[in-house]
Amino acid sequence: MSQTPDTRCHLPPTSPANPTGALVFDRVVISLDGAPLVSLNAQVAPGEVVSVMGPSGVGKSTLLAYAAGFLAPAFDAQGEVRLGDRRVTDLPASARRLGLLFQDALLFPHLSVAGNLAFGMPSSASRRERREAIEEALADIGLAGFGERDPATLSGGQRARVALMRTLLSRPQAMLLDEPFSKLDAALRQEMRDLVFQRIRDHRLPALLVTHDRADAEAAAGPIVELAAATEAPAGAAWQGARRASR
């Protein structure tokens, strides 16, 4: 990650030109009911995972909601989010090409596993392309032959893997992860971390990970941005407290 100057956020020096495909939070400042809440000024390179940590209520999920286009009316935002040379904050949520993963693997209960995987795939794909991509994705996560299963019959770990693949099959250009491992037990958590971070690297996607668990952030092997609780100024990326995890 590199960051552009923002005196309010005490950030490090300006980076060179943005690489194509970087996810950029450009002087984003979000207020809640008129009071500054959180700010972020950051550039996430393709294949890099930047972890955002901080106390409950500091505004971590709000930053993701702003990027994804789901900010509730109580919030007001300044600054923009860019993906490569696209200003995603000018686009409707459906056109932003952002892959979202949450703590609950939200699969559609009325669709089969294959139906869930097909859900976000480009409409230009032929039936055969869809079927092949789904079979490949299921094999990739050790669930070959599970396509016709009802998602309710899957274990938590299996659901999490299907949710990841559904997101990747939608061909996102960046990933936003909000506590995606927090409901998994320790062994599954490790397995999902490895899978998610590996796929993010394979697909060269910039990713922002919100987590309370330092082990998640360390496994992500990217920069860690610590948000401090808001006082008078919005909680910002306190670079002094941030550090680059060992790779």
Ligand SMILES: Nc1ncnc2c1ncn2[C@@H]1O[C@H](COP(=O)(O)OP(=O)(O)OP(=O)(O)O)[C@@H](O)[C@H]1O
């Ligand atoms: N829809 C909403 N309308 C009004 N206020 C909201 C809304 N959603 C969240 N908030 C408030 O915005 C603030 C930031 O919430 P946010 O969920 O971003 O925090 P967080 O850092 O992700 O917290 P946690 O770690 O507990 O998930 C909180 O004070 C929260 O109560």
